[in-house]
Amino acid sequence: MEKIKVExxxxxxxxxxxxxxxxxKQQKSKTDILKETGATVGVYDASFTVNEGEIFVIMGLSGxxxxxxxxxxxxxxxxxxxxxxxxxxxxxxMGKDALRTVRRNKMSxxxxxxxxxxxxxxxxxxxxxxxxxxxxxxxxxxxAEQALANAGLLAYKDQYPNQLSGGMQxxxxxxxxLANDPEILLMDEAFSALDPLIRKEMxxxxxxxxxxxxxxxxxxxxDLNEALRIGDRIAIMKDGSxxxxxxxxxxxxxxxxxxxxxxxxxxxxxxxxxxxxxxxxPVYVNVDLDGPTVALKRMREETVSILMAVDKNRKLKxxxxxxxxxAAAKRHEQTVHSIVQSEILTVPPDMLLQDIxxxxxxxxxxxxxxxxxxxxxxxxxGVVIEALSSFNEEAEVHE
Amino acid sequence: MNNxxxxxxxxxxxxxxxxxxxxxxxxxxVFFSAIQKTGKLLMSQVxxxxxxxxxxxxxxxVVIFAFFVTGKKYGLAAFSLIxxxxxxxxxxxxxxxxxxxxxxxxxxxxxxIGIPLGILMSxxxxxxxxxxxxxxxxxxxxxxxxxxxxxxxxxIGIVPGVFASVIFALxxxxxMTNLGIxxxxxxxxxxxxxxxxxxxxxxxxxxxxxxxxxxxxGINQTVMLSLSMVVIASMIGAPGLGREVLTALQRTQVGNxxxxxxxxxxxAIIIDRLTQSFNKKKEL
Numbered sequence: 001m002e003k004i005k006v007e008x009x010x011x012x013x014x015x016x017x018x019x020x021x022x023x024x025k026q027q028k029s030k031t032d033i034l035k036e037t038g039a040t041v042g043v044y045d046a047s048f049t050v051n052e053g054e055i056f057v058i059m060g061l062s063g064x065x066x067x068x069x070x071x072x073x074x075x076x077x078x079x080x081x082x083x084x085x086x087x088x089x090x091x092x093x094m095g096k097d098a099l100r101t102v103r104r105n106k107m108s109x110x111x112x113x114x115x116x117x118x119x120x121x122x123x124x125x126x127x128x129x130x131x132x133x134x135x136x137x138x139x140x141x142x143x144a145e146q147a148l149a150n151a152g153l154l155a156y157k158d159q160y161p162n163q164l165s166g167g168m169q170x171x172x173x174x175x176x177x178l179a180n181d182p183e184i185l186l187m188d189e190a191f192s193a194l195d196p197l198i199r200k201e202m203x204x205x206x207x208x209x210x211x212x213x214x215x216x217x218x219x220x221x222x223d224l225n226e227a228l229r230i231g232d233r234i235a236i237m238k239d240g241s242x243x244x245x246x247x248x249x250x251x252x253x254x255x256x257x258x259x260x261x262x263x264x265x266x267x268x269x270x271x272x273x274x275x276x277x278x279x280x281x282p283v284y285v286n287v288d289l290d291g292p293t294v295a296l297k298r299m300r301e302e303t304v305s306i307l308m309a310v311d312k313n314r315k316l317k318x319x320x321x322x323x324x325x326x327a328a329a330k331r332h333e334q335t336v337h338s339i340v341q342s343e344i345l346t347v348p349p350d351m352l353l354q355d356i357x358x359x360x361x362x363x364x365x366x367x368x369x370x371x372x373x374x375x376x377x378x379x380x381x382g383v384v385i386e387a388l389s390s391f392n393e394e395a396e397v398h399e
Numbered sequence: 400m401n402n403x404x405x406x407x408x409x410x411x412x413x414x415x416x417x418x419x420x421x422x423x424x425x426x427x428x429v430f431f432s433a434i435q436k437t438g439k440l441l442m443s444q445v446x447x448x449x450x451x452x453x454x455x456x457x458x459x460x461v462v463i464f465a466f467f468v469t470g471k472k473y474g475l476a477a478f479s480l481i482x483x484x485x486x487x488x489x490x491x492x493x494x495x496x497x498x499x500x501x502x503x504x505x506x507x508x509x510x511x512i513g514i515p516l517g518i519l520m521s522x523x524x525x526x527x528x529x530x531x532x533x534x535x536x537x538x539x540x541x542x543x544x545x546x547x548x549x550x551x552x553x554x555i556g557i558v559p560g561v562f563a564s565v566i567f568a569l570x571x572x573x574x575m576t577n578l579g580i581x582x583x584x585x586x587x588x589x590x591x592x593x594x595x596x597x598x599x600x601x602x603x604x605x606x607x608x609x610x611x612x613x614x615x616x617g618i619n620q621t622v623m624l625s626l627s628m629v630v631i632a633s634m635i636g637a638p639g640l641g642r643e644v645l646t647a648l649q650r651t652q653v654g655n656x657x658x659x660x661x662x663x664x665x666x667a668i669i670i671d672r673l674t675q676s677f678n679k680k681k682e683l
Contacts, residue, residue, distance in 0.1 A: 076589050104595030115590035119608045129594040132604070180594070 009082030044240035057231030065240035108177035112189035129180035147179035167198035279377030284308035292328035318342035482665035498639035505564035517576020560637025568625035575617025579610025615678035
């Protein structure tokens with residue numbers, strides 16, 4: 001079922017807007033319009049529909065108008081022209097009060113830099129949408145705590161946003177949006193400010209959530225890989241216009257024009273995998289703090305037999321094995337210093353996996369991915385081979 | 400060429416301003432005298448109240464307050480104790496209380512007018528473009544000039560002193576409130592809007608809390624400026640430490656002038672540090 005319908009929507013910034021709109025109707029290009037009127041076209045005759053329960057991704061480089069477009073949907077930016085329907089109601093023609101009701105009940109937004117209020121605790125942040133709707137203290141506390149619990153952050157509810165890592169902050173951003181129980185989620189580059197590993201984690205979480213929630217999600221990104229990973233359908237934007245709308249498969253196999261084609265090729269090129277793409281979260285001990293008993297416990301928890309050893313700045317010192325840790329624990333040693341083995345292979349994050357393959361076959365230990373001596377992740381033989389083989393399969397399909 | 404310039408008639412700006420003043424004073428005299436009377440009554444009551452409290456109790460209250468506001472540090476508390484005892488010892492206690500009343504009233508009035516004006520400025524670019532040059536004017540015009548209309552409207556005494564101080568001390572609060580609200584990160588303002596906040600919800604739940612430390616810096620400046628008007632306002636009969644300085648000046652009594660001036664400095668430092676540490680505490 002159709003949830004959002006966008007019809008010929010344009011947004012023009014600057015002066016001489018009527019003239020610029022006239023030129024938009026005559027299908028003049030964005031640069032021509034800028035030359036003739038001095039007005040900048042942010043969004044240019046955009047039309048699309050989003051179905052209920054769908055993740056619709058709008059993908060484009062910076063300056064392509066994607067962030068403007070998402071803001072037209074809840075009218076954080078007023079559209080210059082065109083109609084936007086949500087559940088058949090014309091948002092773009094609504095009065096202030098009606099618009100406020102829609103914003104309060106139908107859609108919530110998640111921001112690139114999280115948009116959390118620094119003067120409010122996580123709980124107060126999560127409560128915000130409910131609070132301004134005038135929901136009673138008890139009820140909003142229950143709902144907000146539930147939302148934080150779902151995000152796994154209930155324990156932090158009285159902390160302030162700046163005490164949390166980026167990934168945790170964005171979980172709060174998402175929890176705040178979901179506490180409102182909106183039908184539509186607007187996500188503006190929601191994961192772009194996060195580290196690659198965390199970003200992947202958050203994408204998975206969003207997909208898991210969507211399994212049960214079935215919200216209608218409009219997701220903005222500049223990353224085609226992200227778009228392909230989470231989008232049911234993808235719209236590609238350039239210079240304010242939507243160039244192509246389709247499933248990931250359609251866009252990869254049947255690019256609408258050269259611009260999209262270069263994009264898609266770019267994706268393939270980026271799939272020439274590097275160490276960073278295949279590395280997994282490292283399991284490590286802190287040599288300045290942890291003793292052999294802690295090391296053994298961690299190995300049991302994570303079901304590994306080798307731990308990376310780092311210092312308090314997360315600089316790589318070597319690795320320790322389960323046998324050595326056991327022996328040290330029997331000798332009642334307090335630290336793991338004596339059993340750290342420093343002969344370990346390290347690679348930079350941008351090294352190609354092909355080149356690593358030879359090393360990893362001969363290495364008895366996982367390979368550490370380090371940058372400026374800091375441990376970023378580890379490469380495990382199985383994962384590397386799997387990554388390479390799936391890549392080769394895809395490459396064959398494309399050829 | 401020079402001849403031509405000399406032959407131009409003088410633009411009668413000064414007479415215009417004067418007739419405007421005359422018109423104001425004669426048509427609104429009831430209004431001004433009502434303000435004058437209530438203001439004077441109110442302020443003398445506050446001064447009486449302050450003087451009525453035994454000096455030692457007031458000093459101890461200030462010291463305790465300073466101790467806790469600065470986060471249980473001894474510096475400002477010790478300074479307040481010694482400084483205030485010194486002022487009392489020099490026989491300036493009553494004058495200090497009068498000055499306190501003057502600063503208190505002009506600061507409170509400035510804040511009550513200034514913050515809403517600043518909010519208006521931040522919300523409307525038209526208001527900003529109108530108010531900004533007026534603020535520039537208010538700040539660059541020498542403080543003495545405000546004494547003239549003050550006397551015309553309210554006669555002499557503490558009320559015209561407060562009037563002149565308010566004009567002089569108002570701009571920082573207005574400017575900093577405007578600045579603070581305009582500096583709220585765009586994404587946070589958008590977040591507030593996107594959840595359907597009304598404009599007053601956005602203002603009170605998001606913008607003012609985030610602008611608080613900037614606004615407090617403006618208030619601190621306003622308090623200090625109104626304190627700096629104390630001496631100038633004494634020229635139109637405002638009582639307090641300023642009048643002691645003025646008297647000493649008129650009689651070339653270097654010693655008395657120095658002591659009264661020192662009293663003002665001590666008072667200024669205490670007030671400045673108190674309002675500042677208030678701000679720091681809020682930032683946490």
